[in-house]
Amino acid sequence: MPKKTLTERCQPFTRYIEGIKAQGFYPYFRPISRSWGTEVEVAGKRLIMIGSNDYLGLSHDPRVLEAASQALRRWGSGPGGSRFLSGNLSLHEELEERLAAFVGKKRAVLHVTGFSTNLGAIACLLTAQDTILCDRENHASILEGCQASKARLIPFAHNDPKAAAEKLHQAREKYPNGIMLLITEGVFSMSGDLSLLPGLVALKRTFPDLLVYLDDAHGIGVMGYQGRGTATHFGLTDQVDFIMGTFSKALASIGGFIASDDIDVLEYLRHHSKPLIFSAGLPASCTATVMTCLDIIEHEPERVNRLWEITRKVHAGYQEIGLRTGEPVSPVLPIHIGSEIKAGLFAADLFKNGVFALPAVFPAVPRNKAVIRTAYMSTHQESQIDYVLEVMSKLATKHGVLASDLEERGYFANASGFSSPGPGVSDQAISQIGK
Amino acid sequence: MPKKTLTERCQPFTRYIEGIKAQGFYPYFRPISRSWGTEVEVAGKRLIMIGSNDYLGLSHDPRVLEAASQALRRWGSGPGGSRFLSGNLSLHEELEERLAAFVGKKRAVLHVTGFSTNLGAIACLLTAQDTILCDRENHASILEGCQASKARLIPFAHNDPKAAAEKLHQAREKYPNGIMLLITEGVFSMSGDLSLLPGLVALKRTFPDLLVYLDDAHGIGVMGYQGRGTATHFGLTDQVDFIMGTFSKALASIGGFIASDDIDVLEYLRHHSKPLIFSAGLPASCTATVMTCLDIIEHEPERVNRLWEITRKVHAGYQEIGLRTGEPVSPVLPIHIGSEIKAGLFAADLFKNGVFALPAVFPAVPRNKAVIRTAYMSTHQESQIDYVLEVMSKLATKHGVLASDLEERGYFANASGFSSPGPGVSDQAISQIGK
Numbered sequence: 001m002p003k004k005t006l007t008e009r010c011q012p013f014t015r016y017i018e019g020i021k022a023q024g025f026y027p028y029f030r031p032i033s034r035s036w037g038t039e040v041e042v043a044g045k046r047l048i049m050i051g052s053n054d055y056l057g058l059s060h061d062p063r064v065l066e067a068a069s070q071a072l073r074r075w076g077s078g079p080g081g082s083r084f085l086s087g088n089l090s091l092h093e094e095l096e097e098r099l100a101a102f103v104g105k106k107r108a109v110l111h112v113t114g115f116s117t118n119l120g121a122i123a124c125l126l127t128a129q130d131t132i133l134c135d136r137e138n139h140a141s142i143l144e145g146c147q148a149s150k151a152r153l154i155p156f157a158h159n160d161p162k163a164a165a166e167k168l169h170q171a172r173e174k175y176p177n178g179i180m181l182l183i184t185e186g187v188f189s190m191s192g193d194l195s196l197l198p199g200l201v202a203l204k205r206t207f208p209d210l211l212v213y214l215d216d217a218h219g220i221g222v223m224g225y226q227g228r229g230t231a232t233h234f235g236l237t238d239q240v241d242f243i244m245g246t247f248s249k250a251l252a253s254i255g256g257f258i259a260s261d262d263i264d265v266l267e268y269l270r271h272h273s274k275p276l277i278f279s280a281g282l283p284a285s286c287t288a289t290v291m292t293c294l295d296i297i298e299h300e301p302e303r304v305n306r307l308w309e310i311t312r313k314v315h316a317g318y319q320e321i322g323l324r325t326g327e328p329v330s331p332v333l334p335i336h337i338g339s340e341i342k343a344g345l346f347a348a349d350l351f352k353n354g355v356f357a358l359p360a361v362f363p364a365v366p367r368n369k370a371v372i373r374t375a376y377m378s379t380h381q382e383s384q385i386d387y388v389l390e391v392m393s394k395l396a397t398k399h400g401v402l403a404s405d406l407e408e409r410g411y412f413a414n415a416s417g418f419s420s421p422g423p424g425v426s427d428q429a430i431s432q433i434g435k
Numbered sequence: 436m437p438k439k440t441l442t443e444r445c446q447p448f449t450r451y452i453e454g455i456k457a458q459g460f461y462p463y464f465r466p467i468s469r470s471w472g473t474e475v476e477v478a479g480k481r482l483i484m485i486g487s488n489d490y491l492g493l494s495h496d497p498r499v500l501e502a503a504s505q506a507l508r509r510w511g512s513g514p515g516g517s518r519f520l521s522g523n524l525s526l527h528e529e530l531e532e533r534l535a536a537f538v539g540k541k542r543a544v545l546h547v548t549g550f551s552t553n554l555g556a557i558a559c560l561l562t563a564q565d566t567i568l569c570d571r572e573n574h575a576s577i578l579e580g581c582q583a584s585k586a587r588l589i590p591f592a593h594n595d596p597k598a599a600a601e602k603l604h605q606a607r608e609k610y611p612n613g614i615m616l617l618i619t620e621g622v623f624s625m626s627g628d629l630s631l632l633p634g635l636v637a638l639k640r641t642f643p644d645l646l647v648y649l650d651d652a653h654g655i656g657v658m659g660y661q662g663r664g665t666a667t668h669f670g671l672t673d674q675v676d677f678i679m680g681t682f683s684k685a686l687a688s689i690g691g692f693i694a695s696d697d698i699d700v701l702e703y704l705r706h707h708s709k710p711l712i713f714s715a716g717l718p719a720s721c722t723a724t725v726m727t728c729l730d731i732i733e734h735e736p737e738r739v740n741r742l743w744e745i746t747r748k749v750h751a752g753y754q755e756i757g758l759r760t761g762e763p764v765s766p767v768l769p770i771h772i773g774s775e776i777k778a779g780l781f782a783a784d785l786f787k788n789g790v791f792a793l794p795a796v797f798p799a800v801p802r803n804k805a806v807i808r809t810a811y812m813s814t815h816q817e818s819q820i821d822y823v824l825e826v827m828s829k830l831a832t833k834h835g836v837l838a839s840d841l842e843e844r845g846y847f848a849n850a851s852g853f854s855s856p857g858p859g860v861s862d863q864a865i866s867q868i869g870k
Contacts, residue, residue, distance in 0.1 A: 035515075080470075088465055116550065119554075144709060247513070248514065252513040264446050279550040286721075
């Protein structure tokens with residue numbers, strides 16, 4: 001008999017969650033019974049949504065909904081198989097071409113989720129002989145891919161090209177023969193930080209064989225000319241070997257892709273990425289959604305501009321209230337709280353006052369560095385934003401989460417934004433890998 | 436500099452694929468430009484589809500399409516976030532309740548794909564102290580979950596409860612303290628074999644702490660009363676601890692779920708399954724599709740009955756032609772070919788003659804045990820089936836792939852159906868894990 005049954009192993013956690021629920025500030029898995037994009041209904045209550053990744057508000061665009069409905073009729077509701085076998089649509093291939101052109105690469109390979117894309121691509125391309133340099137705040141799906149690949153995983157301090165350079169020098173000396181892959185996000189999902197990509201790709205001058213992999217899940221549709229992403233924003237598309245993106249943010253669907261100029265590598269990947277070969281293809285309705293979103297983004301640059309306007313307005317509003325937030329370099333504007341309990345109580349009170357925003361706590365951010373993650377959409381109305389800022393102002397004072405309150409509690413003593421550990425590559429995770 | 440660049444590593448495979456394409460029998464990633472369910476259009480050519488997992492043909496049911504379109508309008512095209520955060524729909528929770536009741540368990544947890552379900556569930560519940568007994572033909576996503584969990588992976592001969600018992604005895608002696616989980620599929624996707632589930636759950640008499648995990652991707656909607664799955668078929672629902680299923684087969688969508696009577700374990704899983712927490716939620720249109728499919732399956736048992744009628748008819752037809760196939764215990768009827776080249780040429784000729792069916796070769800099946808995987812739908816017309824059988828008869832003789840031809844070539848010398856290695860747990864994969 002095992003020392004502990006599976007139930008006994010899980011119970012302490014379940015009791016902990018029950019405790020939080022009993023105290024009334026469990027904020028997760030809120031069931032949305034209806035959505036109008038910038039507003040949602042939960043348990044009969046209408047709320048202003050400031051926690052969605054639907055940055056351009058395209059999820060409710062009538063053109064998108066019509067295209068999705070038409071695709072349902074043309075191909076049916078489900079793909080009926082893996083793309084490798086009976087579930088490959090001409091629409092998938094058209095979207096691959098379209099995405100490659102959109103991000104400025106020769107070819108792209110579609111997957112059914114963003115998680116699958118990172119997992120499948122990294123795991124099938126890298127081996128135990130290789131080394132991966134990974135920003136400490138990279139997404140969990142990147143870590144999952146790294147672990148499955150068996151490559152050496154070397155984390156570097158978040159968004160710190162100098163730290164990456166040091167690690168790279170050490171690694172190249174120690175492991176002269178394997179492939180070196182550096183992975184960063186374009187826009188980091190929790191902090192909203194914009195990658196210091198120029199400093200990272202500059203490492204190629206010293207290490208010409210270094211490959212750079214950019215997860216631009218939160219940058220596609222938002223950053224750069226026509227929302228073509230973070231590499232375009234910096235004019236560094238040629239220097240980035242792999243651009244990965246998802247459809248579940250600005251592209252109003254689910255799914256993911258990886259793009260590159262290296263046709264051989266992508267052809268290999270298409271036949272070896274396990275979640276691609278062994279998952280059903282992306283439904284036609286989702287694929288058509290993404291195609292239509294790209295049409296709209298390319299033809300209506302005012303949507304991206306409007307998102308930036310709103311982001312700057314909210315940032316200024318937060319500052320005026322006296323909240324501590326990040327720079328407005330992306331639509332993700334976290335409000336720093338520190339205490340995890342305070343973040344939970346603050347979010348619960350936001351909810352009571354008609355605002356849907358969620359706390360991010362460890363392990364999504366470091367311990368005692370809890371934030372309320374807010375992200376706005378280009379379809380938000382001025383009146384909605386004014387209302388949210390009013391509520392924020394009232395509640396921030398009530399809960400004592402203004403920057404001045406944080407200072408009093410010593411929040412800034414050794415805080416430099418979001419330092420390690422990040423949402424995926426925590427020290428614990430790394431020690432589990434045993435490298 | 437690495438000994439070989441990533442491009443150099445991938446090129447030999449890419450050249451190999453180019454060679455197959457040049458010879459005209461590369462069968463994969465065929466782009467479907469339109470689908471009517473039982474027929475599809477590829478490159479302007481209309482074909483009868485006998486390779487889809489849409490077993491009940493619900494992917495084109497007008498009620499399903501209408502429900503999916505309505506859900507698009509109510510919730511939008513994309514979820515905008517992870518279920519954990521801003522992408523949880525009341526419809527997800529309704530579907531979880533519905534699925535739990537459908538398979539006879541207390542609760543179910545939804546994931547965005549079937550692959551994610553196996554990966555997330557197995558990886559978060561098991562640890563390096565635990566042992567997993569795994570049928571050699573289990574799906575790649577199960578293997579991926581086992582590897583990510585770090586548990587000891589012990590494969591047993593395909594669908595062989597006696598072999599499983601031996602391995603279990605050895606393992607329990609050697610590792611007395613960890614959890615033991617036995618994983619099997621209900622209906623095996625390539626061979627169409629039905630799990631010998633009674634023999635497997637009988638091991639619980641000797642090992643009361645053994646947990647049984649049933650991946651019923653190909654059984655849900657097809658096996659048992661009202662298509663409630665393989666556990667229902669055998670009347671063994673109480674003996675199976677976890678029932679996992681996907682929506683990309685009979686339920687005409689994408690996604691997956693895991694059901695159990697253990698609320699504590701599922702609550703833990705819901706907060707720790709990485710592809711659940713770190714992927715966007717299932718789009719409303721996909722979720723509504725599954726709900727409507729369950730309505731139809733429960734109210735129209737004639738669909739499942741019709742599927743079995745067709746399966747028996749095709750099986751008899753294959754036998755009459757002289758093809759070697761499996762028993763008609765599931766809608767998957769592989770045609771045994773042996774030679775991988777012959778399978779490719781045969782499939783290419785089927786295509787030319789208006790039939791869409793694909794070869795399964797190593798590693799999906801053992802080396803030189805290639806098959807044409809055929810699977811029928813309850814919406815196939817008699818005329819379509821008659822046509823397919825006619826084509827099969829003509830081409831089987833032409834290509835020399837009748838059972839008598841196979842016998843001449845010594846195909847049956849040491850063939851016992853699909854023995855090791857299976858689609859996921861190959862010896863190579865196991866040696867890679869190093870256990």
